Amino acid sequence: MRHATTVPQKLYKVLIYVVCIILALLSIFPFWVMVVNATRNTYQIQANAVSLIPSSYLANNWKVLVGKSFNPLKGFINSMIISTCSTILTVYFSSLTAYGLVAYDWRLRQPFFSFIMAIMMIPAQVTSIGFYQFMYRINMxxxxxxxxxxxxAAPTTVFFMRQYLLGTLNIDIINSGRIDGAGEFHIFNRIILPIMKPAIATQAIFSFVGSWNNLFMPMVLLTDSDKYTLPIMVSLLRGDFYKTEYGSIYLGLTLTVLPLFIIYFLLSKYIIAGVALGSVKE
Incomplete structure (x- = not known):
């Protein structure tokens, strides 16, 4: 009987592994095709758009890419400045807001949280015209x-951080810090933030990716080509000289997503832990 019950369990595990491997390959496939096409020329891509074997035109595609207006180093630096600074602000102040919603019992706590949830429903494009006009009037x-x-102000991050604290934070830790004479910001910076490391890592990568891939607002606000981000530069590859240089376009796309892969693999352990713990409900 024991042998009869273990065989279906082993088959079930094998089936799960096979499905996971297939899903992983399907997820990797489009990115691998993009990387391979970055090493091919236009004729090869037009003849066969999907290939799994790299070619030898990477250096030529790079020369074409940087030969005109595409400056990957400048775009990388601009994107890194914007994404890094916005990510730091997002995770810190969202964690601070979530801490205030969980650790303090005040009369307007639930209405304030409901207001944050309502803001999540408003698309950024709806407020973009007013935001641009305001920035234009103050010369920004x-x-x-x-x-x-x-x-x-990142309502989605605040929501996630609040849910995380509801499942992990023990109020007695805060009270112990207060009894020892620690100030509120000292408690938050020295006690609460270390507890929130998995959630911070998770939201840091999500915030970084969102800011890095942001195309709409940078195109609205930035007019100086020296301040263009990588997504703006890649969007410009679809016109003018690069219209028929498909290999160079794929190379530009590869350069844009490469930093995101590196950051994800560096923080993947924290991301998985943060998503699992952040899904706790009240």
Missing amino acids: TNNFLPLILPAV
Whole structure:
């Protein structure tokens, strides 16, 4: 009987592994095709758009890519400045807001949280016209600050951080710190933030990816080509000289997503832990 019950369990595990491997390959496939096409020329891509074997035109595609207006180093630096600064502001102030919603019992706590949830329903495009007009009147267009400072208010991140604290935070820890004479910001910075490391890592990568891939607002606010981000530069590859240089376009796309892969693999352990713990309900 024991042998009869273990065989179906082994088959079930094998089936799960096979399905996971297939899903992983399907997820990797489009990215691998993009990387391979970055090493091919236009004729090869037009003849066969899908290939799994790299070619030898990577150096030529790079020369074509940087030969005109595409400056990957400048775009990388601009994107890194905006994404890094906005990510730091997002995770810190969202954690601070979530801490206030969980650790303190005040009369308007639930209405304030409901207001944050209502803001989540408003698309960014709805407020973009008013935001641009306001930035134009205070001479803040063509500047990185309008792309960084709004990260202080990130309702989605606040929601996730609040859910995480509801499942992990013990109020007695806060009370012990207060009894020892620690201030509120000292308790938050030295006690609460270390507890929130998995959630911070998770939201850091999500915030970084969202800011890195942001195309709409940078295109609205930035007019100086020296301040263009990588997504803007890649969007410009679809026209003018690069219209028929498909290999160079794929190379530009690869350069855009490569930093995201590196950051994800560095923080993947924390991301998985943060998502699991952050899903706790009240």
